[in-house]
Amino acid sequence: MGLVVQKYGGSSVADAEGIKRVAQRIAATKKAGHDVVVVVSAMGDTTDELIDLAEQVSPLPPARELDMLLTAGERISMAVVAMAIANLGIEARSFTGSQAGVITDSAHGKARIIDVTPGRIQTALDEGSVAIVAGFQGVSQDTKDITTLGRGGSDTTAVALAAAMGADVCEIYTDVDGVFSADPRLVPTARKLPRVTYEEMLELAANGAKVLHLRCVEYARRYGIPIHVRSSFSQKEGTWVTDQPQDQQEEPGMEQAIISGVAHDRSEAKVTVVGVPDKPGEAASLFRAVADAGINIDMVVQNVSAAATGRTDISFTCPRSDGQAALSALDRVRGAIGFEQLLYDDSIGKISLVGAGMRSHPGVTAEFCGALADAGVNIELISTSEIRISVVCREEAVPAAVAAVHHAFQLDATDEVATVYGGTGR
């Protein structure tokens, strides 16, 4: 008997059948004696359809109105899920983000949660109801306008509610069985991970694993909320994301696994600034120009300066969708900085190896690079954190690179086969 927060993505509630299946699962959890708070995304392609409608009347819809429009999606799914649960004889009440007390800043389309005041949700639970909450949305503290949280918003809503209400677990239901040691579409022998730490999950999410979003994991780590990532299409145990290292809870004496998994990302582009004067402050000016355009830089590499010329090359990666904006921003400071040339390459891929055990195993980088070399993959950039190594290679080399690394670190499953059900939630 405890408090369970469950989040269902758009693919889990894509149609009436999916909603009825989700309702069965929620009802079962309630009947098992738990208090249940459910966070839902919009049904299937609803959000895309609403965006399409907006674009039919306006090439650049005002952000406030776009948020007002898109939040209709979760309003529909939450009400229908509540109806489906009520039809099973269990009382259910739906609440918008605003009604659920999800208070945000005023940054429409990418609002940050400032506070959660779930008084109405608690009352509903106290009165024996299941509470259904619209994910992805909140209300601005200052303007009282409706806001949306941006990508991964529904996951973040679920974790934020779980934190505010002291839930025992936040279950994130999706269309895969959990977090895998690699993308099963690239590596059919990928293994479902029974456990990963917040730290590892952050690195996986930041480097291309799509099953959980970075913000949601950050939020869960900050408040110590255990996340259970699992499939809404099966009853299998999924992946637990906690502060306990993998496998340690089950068999405390066992040595911790070194590597959790391999992530990849084909959404970035590489920008190279050629012939930057090698003086203090020049690199800072470059990155300031890019940051001022609202673009997040991921990896950065600066070559050793050529003594003869007193100039150096600086490469960085950023989202492809921001690539042209980054070039424009840099071009505007070309005169002030005096670099020679801008190169742009959007045919790159990134492979990352993540594992908390890497800290105490110095040979990992060598083995990683060796595996890539054996597979004929050329490394263009390298960056590392305490528990991650990432490299940039040609985009078309990604599948072979992921498989080679996955195999080299003995991550292949011996029995369990991954199931991918298609689609991704918001």
Place this chain on the structure above:
Amino acid sequence: MGLVVQKYGGSSVADAEGIKRVAQRIAATKKAGHDVVVVVSAMGDTTDELIDLAEQVSPLPPARELDMLLTAGERISMAVVAMAIANLGIEARSFTGSQAGVITDSAHGKARIIDVTPGRIQTALDEGSVAIVAGFQGVSQDTKDITTLGRGGSDTTAVALAAAMGADVCEIYTDVDGVFSADPRLVPTARKLPRVTYEEMLELAANGAKVLHLRCVEYARRYGIPIHVRSSFSQKEGTWVTDQPQDQQEEPGMEQAIISGVAHDRSEAKVTVVGVPDKPGEAASLFRAVADAGINIDMVVQNVSAAATGRTDISFTCPRSDGQAALSALDRVRGAIGFEQLLYDDSIGKISLVGAGMRSHPGVTAEFCGALADAGVNIELISTSEIRISVVCREEAVPAAVAAVHHAFQLDATDEVATVYGGTGR
């Protein structure tokens, strides 16, 4: 320069093209120097589609959740209308019923407006914005739950906002050119009425004219809000609903027209209770039983008691959709009241002649019945008010009856031809 409230029905905002057309009209009103508050219904068939979705998961969805679901419809249309206006370079902000301060009781699906506190709307106007408000919806004063106002709800929202904000006019945009002397689909020579009084409009709306709903007209009369019913598909002047008799304003010396128009209604059924003991209180018991089932009775006729039996027959009409419920309610009191038989007839139609001038022209009833007789229409029930005569006849006789009465009272147009654009708004 004044404050104009405009309401656009579902057929006016059925798709992106319709919304852009509506936005042009709103922008033109704003550019003419007026403050503009716009009330919108859900786009086209959205409400029906949402109801269909609800029925796929639950045969009898909880009313609270159905309201939550249906209000997504206006949320979508209002946001998209606001975007379309913004795209014309005019600032527009959308507001839900709750944000607009439409406070209701807690009767989900048929909530009554208790109060309107349009502070946020006024602020938006003061800051130079057009305000777009979701029709049909409000928020319960007691539970803070989202409510819907039931049929004609968006018209009522518009008039209520106009009253609360002291608007100069409430323009109701629809898919016909105004209020006609009869349904143009039955009487091609029907005339658009330049003016009708609230009183006449109430009788027309209560007796089958669908262009405005009773509640909205009642609200407008109570607060003295002039309504201008007009088409969103043309620039023509429509019909003004005010407290001034028809034509009197234009030509004060002219005699008032006797008759405004002919309404008809094919949505009612007739129930006859045969052999009711002719004692005080028996009729009251019958009607109490029907009222307790939540059914509104329209016309009532009680025959003269047959002296020999001491029994009488009582007939009444009610909505066909409530017919079976009325029979069940009456059957439950059959023993207590001791009537003999229940007859049910849902093949009836009702024709009503409405005109404020009827008060001072005693021959109207005779002429009305004569016209029906000449057309071979048999009268089954008659009821009258000060400014209306209604009769019940066979359903299939309705078109001929309407045309005959329309012609007998010289209501046919001499020049203007009615245009029906198809569909009806909510």
